Amino acid sequence: MIVCENIRKTYPLGHGRKVVLDGINLAIEPGQHVGFLGRNGAGKTTLIKLIGAVEYPTSGKIHRGMSVSWPLGFGGGFQGSLTGYDNARFIARIYGRYFREIREFVEDFSELGRQLSMPVKTYSSGMRARLAFALSLAIEFDCYMIDEVIMVGDQNFQRKCHRELFDKRRDRALIFASHSEDMIREYCDRALVLDRGNGRVFDDIEVALKVYEDL
């Protein structure tokens, strides 16, 4: 279980501080799929970073009772000058896995082929997302955090994502930030709507989407 208690996050802005999150409370049980809704700049990515301990809250507590993936999105987590394989090796090492155990899965899942021997900085954002997705699935987490539209790529890739994440790993928790109402409706069973630093949790997705539309 992941519990966020009264999370507040501010960033320096000129001489003052900009309040991004102002007292967020949220609990995520194993197996729950929680969607984060909010307009651009509402703090979805910030909250994901805080849950992933990439950044720290200004005040408040986050309790992580399960293993949480690093935020899977378009950018972070990779070293641009290294190849896809080198990055995979690095991530395998720091998460205590053997590269040879995950290599095949990563090759198969990412479908990046020979591109895996090229520096990651030459990848498109979609390709990076594929690599990140493949690696995090190979390493296995209790909770996956997916930031923005990671459902990239062609039909075939989307089908694979669906199979690996929503069929085989049905028991895992999921945090999913998106602007796509369809995806939230399809994949999530609860939603957090972020607006001006405040967050409201809805157990009914349709209600959450209605509130989001009216923002």
Add this chain to the structure above:
Amino acid sequence: MRSLAAGWRIQKRVISALMMRELITRFGRENIGFLWMMAEPLLFAVLVGLTWEFMKGPEYHGVDVIAFVVTGYIPLVMFRTTMSRAVRVFTANGGLLYHRQVTLVDLILVRFIIELIGGTMAFIFIGAILIALGIFPIPADLGAMLFGWLLYGLFTLAIAMVMAPLSEVSETVEKFVPVTTYLMVPFSGSFSLTSWLSPNVRTVMLYSPPVTGMELMRYGIWGNQITPYYDIPYALAASLVLILIGLMFCRKIRRVLIVE
């Protein structure tokens, strides 16, 4: 106790993974970075050594000039490169902080270890060449030499631990870092032995922690040809206090660090 052991295992894993990664990026498959690390001090030492030799003769206070310059310059290079690589190391490695087992201390430590290894290899390589040419003494006391070198290294790490987090929050500090390197030239004992100085100046010099390491290292090389002055407890304590301060800074800065 168990969680401490588990934490240590994770940090060992992270540090070795970071080392591999750093080695590939810096000395990667296609460049000769590692060779440069050895060639540059060699070139400098030989040129400065030759200049000194013209000005002051082949021996200076009874030690060979080129060998003396080499033993002063290699540690300085290690200090300088460690500093320049410690500046804004967290911003440069922001992507790694997406993985929460990677800590700020790991990032500094890894860069320092690489520089220490590089410096040691440069030392061995250049020493071997100069010994073969007959202008470098065969070390009289390997233990003292190594201990002095490591003591100097510890001080380098300590300064890096303090400067890295500071450079992240203050542009002034970031710009100030090269200055610390220049300060190291007179205050690290690189190009003078304390026994050449007047007793008063020597007392002041020994307040500078790297001097002890430098003197011990040179004693290990020249043995009784030179008279070393050192204060090991002081040098150790000074470095450890700086490291503690650095750890505190890192902890504080991690909480406000903005990771892209």
